[in-house]
Amino acid sequence: MSRVTLTVNGETVTADVPPRMHLADFLREERLLTGTHLGCEHGVCGACTLLLDGAPARSCIAFTVACDGADVRTIEGLEDDPVVGRLRAAFTKAHALQCGYCTPGMLVTARDIVQRLPGADEARIRLELAGNLCRCTGYAGIVRAIRCVLSQGLPIAPDKPVPLPTLPSMADEGPSGQLPAAQPPDITQALRLAVPAASVWRALRDPYLVAECIPGARLTEAAGDRLRGEVRSSLGPIETLFRGEARVSFDDADRQAEIVGEGHDSRTGTRLSARAAVRLKELDVENTEAMVTIDYTLRGPLTQFARGAVVREFSTEIATSFVANLQARLSGGIVPAQRSVRVGTLMLRALWRRLRALLRLG
Numbered sequence: 001m002s003r004v005t006l007t008v009n010g011e012t013v014t015a016d017v018p019p020r021m022h023l024a025d026f027l028r029e030e031r032l033l034t035g036t037h038l039g040c041e042h043g044v045c046g047a048c049t050l051l052l053d054g055a056p057a058r059s060c061i062a063f064t065v066a067c068d069g070a071d072v073r074t075i076e077g078l079e080d081d082p083v084v085g086r087l088r089a090a091f092t093k094a095h096a097l098q099c100g101y102c103t104p105g106m107l108v109t110a111r112d113i114v115q116r117l118p119g120a121d122e123a124r125i126r127l128e129l130a131g132n133l134c135r136c137t138g139y140a141g142i143v144r145a146i147r148c149v150l151s152q153g154l155p156i157a158p159d160k161p162v163p164l165p166t167l168p169s170m171a172d173e174g175p176s177g178q179l180p181a182a183q184p185p186d187i188t189q190a191l192r193l194a195v196p197a198a199s200v201w202r203a204l205r206d207p208y209l210v211a212e213c214i215p216g217a218r219l220t221e222a223a224g225d226r227l228r229g230e231v232r233s234s235l236g237p238i239e240t241l242f243r244g245e246a247r248v249s250f251d252d253a254d255r256q257a258e259i260v261g262e263g264h265d266s267r268t269g270t271r272l273s274a275r276a277a278v279r280l281k282e283l284d285v286e287n288t289e290a291m292v293t294i295d296y297t298l299r300g301p302l303t304q305f306a307r308g309a310v311v312r313e314f315s316t317e318i319a320t321s322f323v324a325n326l327q328a329r330l331s332g333g334i335v336p337a338q339r340s341v342r343v344g345t346l347m348l349r350a351l352w353r354r355l356r357a358l359l360r361l362g
């Protein structure tokens with residue numbers, strides 16, 4: 001047993017808990033806060049979402065001991081929250097719940113959207129809801145309710161009575177009740193190579209060399225600006241093989257290159273659209289800065305793994321590995337063992353780094 005002290009809904013709580021007890025179990029079984037629901041218990045469905053130090057978090061995959069010293073707020077602790085009050089009224093009016101199982105987690109996420117993204121449109125709301133699954137409503141009512149509260153604006157005085165809202169019309173909505181694709185924001189980072197800029201630029205114009213430096217990638221055909229290839233990845237037991245086409249463009253004057261492509265993994269039925277751009281800057285005769293930007297959209301079953309922070313670290317790992325491989329190649333060596341590193345390995349490394357940060361292992 002490990003002793004933890006946390007603040008739960010404003011109350012300081014000290015308890016001895018088993019090291020592997022999840023926060024959701026602790027709250028439900030020890031604190032009887034059963035408003036936090038458990039669905040998948042794998043961090044996928046979002047039913048267990050609560051606020052951890054003010055940010056939405058999945059309590060089914062957070063160890064209680066890792067939350068020592070944290071501020072936890074469950075749906076019960078948001079009873080008097082003015083934004084949640086408005087959301088509750090809007091959910092009622094928009095028929096945004098049926099069985100209600102997803103609703104506590106949905107309200108916590110919706111509150112976050114309202115507070116963090118006052119200008120969110122329907123597409124952005126759907127994107128933000130991608131981590132909260134509802135098997136009853138088809139999401140249309142939930143999106144309408146959130147749009148409605150957004151249209152009322154912030155801040156809301158805490159003691160103000162909650163008005164029954166005017167909902168946006170169904171005609172304003174998109175045709176689909178489906179959740180959107182996962183589309184994280186662009187990820188840009190500056191990486192340094194101890195190689196002259198002209199050599200890096202020459203290398204970037206060789207598609208086979210570039211593919212060799214991308215973990216898990218293989219180029220099968222290059223004709224003009226059209227490329228055809230595949231990217232292999234693994235995440236635990238999930239193996240994917242995205243096959244697709246891309247178009248590459250070069251700006252010699254500014255030493256900028258961009259590749260835009262689409263791929264499909266037939267095993268999971270997931271589609272990937274991606275764009276990567278590199279801009280070179282000569283630092284001195286021997287050193288070059290590569291500004292790498294990656295963004296992508298996933299559609300299909302693997303979308304559920306596209307969570308912001310992990311995806312960001314994953315993309316960072318990809319870019320870092322690419323530049324390190326390029327550096328090795330241009331320094332006269334062969335691409336090291338990383339050449340065979342699969343994307344899944346990078347993901348695990350990124351996950352491990354994130355876990356260490358969460359557990360404050362330094």
Ligand code: FES
Pocket residue numbers: 037038039040041042043044045046047048049058059060061
């Ligand atoms: S129960 Fe936590 S995400 Fe599904």
Ligand code: FES
Pocket residue numbers: 096097098099100101102103133134135136137
């Ligand atoms: S209302 Fe039933 S799961 Fe969302």
